[in-house]
Amino acid sequence: MINIVLFGPPGSGKGTQAQHLIEKYNLKQISTGDLFRFNMKNDTPLGQLAKSYIDKGELVPDQVTIDMLVHEVKKPTDTAGFIFDGFPRTAGQTEALEQIVNEVLGAPISICLSLVVEDEALVQRLLKRGETSGRTDDSNEEIIRNRIKEYYAKTAEVAELYKQQGKYVEVNGVGSIEEISEKLFAEVDKIQK
Ligand code: AMP
Secondary structure, three states: EEEEEOOOOOOHHHHHHHHHHHHHHOOEEEHHHHHHHHHHHOOHHHHHHHHHOOOOOOOOOOHHHHHHHHHHHHHOOOEEEEEEEEOOOOOHHHHHHHHHHHHHHHOOOOEEEEEEOOHHHHHHHHHHHHHHHOHHHHHHHHHHHHHHHHHHHHHHHHHHHHHHHEEEEEEEOOOOOHHHHHHHHHHHHHHHO
16 A cells, blocks of 8 residues: 655645646545635535635644544545645644554555745746636735745644654655656655565
């Protein structure tokens, strides 16, 4: 089983690269951002709660996010593993994920792939995406900068935890989509050998 944590600031291309990794390794993607957006679109109680944080570019509280993730991991699937996109974002979520994958899947996190893109490029990419995505959190530069700031403030400790386990790999997220995918595949292939 391959369980990948895909790491990277908003706008680093996580979603696109997750798609390529899914196809290549037959994985199920769990994107906490997508799950929150689905709930907001359907105006569920979870969506209403998440919206109050997401609209400000803040993180949704850990317990709410973890409960949603557990529910998703427990759903039956015939894939060869999972790709966690946008989760974990805090040390608490990292510990929870470790426990969830061990208990529910009986397998550890294999690798944490981190896409690296500098801040100004991220802001420009997100503003551009905001022109068509319809996402309120993509349309305002101040909110975008806050999301990037939140990402680094909270996720530095997540990177540290995976570094300590020797599972953290940085990949340059600037270049053609295919080039970046190839670099990610090479890292996954290394751990499968
Ligand atoms: P994303 O699509 O991953 O950029 O997520 C969009 C927004 O959803 C984030 O700015 C957060 O407000 C919220 N969110 C997504 N994943 C998480 C998470 N793991 N923990 C807390 N909040 C999250």
